Amino acid sequence: MTAAKPLTYETDPTSIAAGLKSSFEKASSAIDGSTVLNLAADKEDWIDTGVFVREGQEVSLLSEGVIWLSREHDIQVKGNAALWYRVGNGTIEKSAGRTTTFRAGRDGPLQLACRLAGHWLDDTGRLDPDVPPMPMEGGLTVGVAAWETAAEDGLERLAGSDDTDLARAELERLRSSRPLPKGWDHLWRVGRTDIFCESVTEGRPVLACNCTADSGIIKYPVDVALDRSTTLSWEWLVRALPSEVPENTLVTHDYLSIAVEFENGQDLTYFWSSTLPLETSFRCPIPGWEKRETHIVVRTGQEQVGTWVADRRAVLADYEGAVGGEHPGRVVGVWIIALSPFQRRNGQAEYRKIILSSDTETVEVGP
Template identity: 45%
Template structure:
């Protein structure tokens, strides 16, 4: 009873989510982790966005003699799409410039930048996420460019609808200044702009193809977190962003099914235990089952190996269970081979009636809360069962096509 009351208290404080079916053992108190987190943020220097962003963009536009729309201000918590007046046809490209941050806590400097909270769509097309403060967008259909500033996971549909009752959005404050500039998608004009205002274009980003067969989880948006390195590996690098990529699988969940992979974590995005919302920055590989649940095997900076706990984040607390597989910092930078019996792990970590099938493998990286850097590499991902080996592609699309 006392444990239940503490869990309810921590939920009301916004530290953790709903309890899982298996009680977590040996974890630090969520309150103690919170106090350590607060202490670390109070020592942190505050990042201040330039307040003359719009002025500099307008000055640059005048110098290059190009037209730009009026600057837009997107406000945290304003859950509506904004028209830009920029009409596009499928295939058109637009430079989207942005500055600012939306905060979960301004005092503790917990906030989301454009690469995690600025979203766009063309007409009635699919919602997509900006990649940096200077992102080149490509229209996926005809229509007007529209913008919104919300947290990853706040959308209820792939076209950007928000259901505030079924899925309450995260409470965000703060603003982002945003200016779409179609002309700057031109390579020659962009080169001139970079010479004139290099601070605006220090990190120009454009979506790149994922390895063959992989796709972004639309709720988290596209990103630049995962890429291939030409050696049959998927590389992950994250800093102040969140991303999940998925590879579809259709295999029966039985005693013979194992997930096998090798990974080399080089740095972890959190210096604190990852069991509360404010510190839930981590790297992992996961399997999704046909009942909508997923089990994710993670590296932890402090939580003991073998620790199992429910995701502390809203919405995810109903779906995701974490299993700490590695925490030895001396093994960072070394390749580690893993093999997991999925049905046995499901029974131990989640319990209840097991699902019938495994439907996907995921790679997950999160660093939105503390904005630390995480780096990891994956290779030799695959499944084994009574029918043999079922490999998962970890090579670039072009390489996969040429190999076939």
């Protein structure tokens, strides 16, 4: 087994904050409102930034820092996994990376929170009281800039005087970000990410995933009856697995999968394991997700990594065998999932010809 966790450093929040404040002052003519604040990882409350944004206004969040989930196991995340925002009482959104830019959908005060996916009760930002908080140390230093101009123009100006290099990082992220295939969107509970996009392989469209020290879930909504004839089929090309050890523990739970979501809130994920035996099933080891998610190993090992393979699953039989209890009546979503925050290895895969079907209907999820 090789240690593939990239070097991660803890920054001095005082120097980062000073650098951001100085650069905001120098670019003040492009900025309508700004602030710099520290978000402690052990605080559950939403923090009011003091910046009021207008509907349609572009806003950039520039974060630096480390949040420790376990120093013993060297499990740590950055703003791409834990920085959330909302405007007024609107819906919550997650930063797409360490830095992000968004267009406000309403007028209101901008609020920030430092939380992990899976702890939300709903999309307004209430925490689920049945999910125990995961112990976290550290925090994020976050610069907020509500722009007078277009965000790219403001970031260009800011980058010229930004010693933290966060403005340049956000410019590069914006310019390299690519859209999802038609019909897909980010699952609200996990938030936005740049690890998925539409691409082309061998002359045909695919849904591509490239994930390092990150995580994400995208969803294609469906409404298909669940019965004995219901099947999910797909083709996938896995180029790199994000784990070299069994993925069924919290500290090694890095994987690539396709999943189905049911009307009762449960989901069943079909994943490619590095070492676990075929048809192994287990509940998700991440706190909060163990209530709703079950995993089944449908491919294992390195032998077919790098080649296109096809899989087909009888969804109801899998639900009965792996989840159990009274089964739901409908499938309401198809998901693509990627996780690599624990070991911070790279995982890469491409998906195509995704079809959910039964005797009475067929949904070509695509691409």
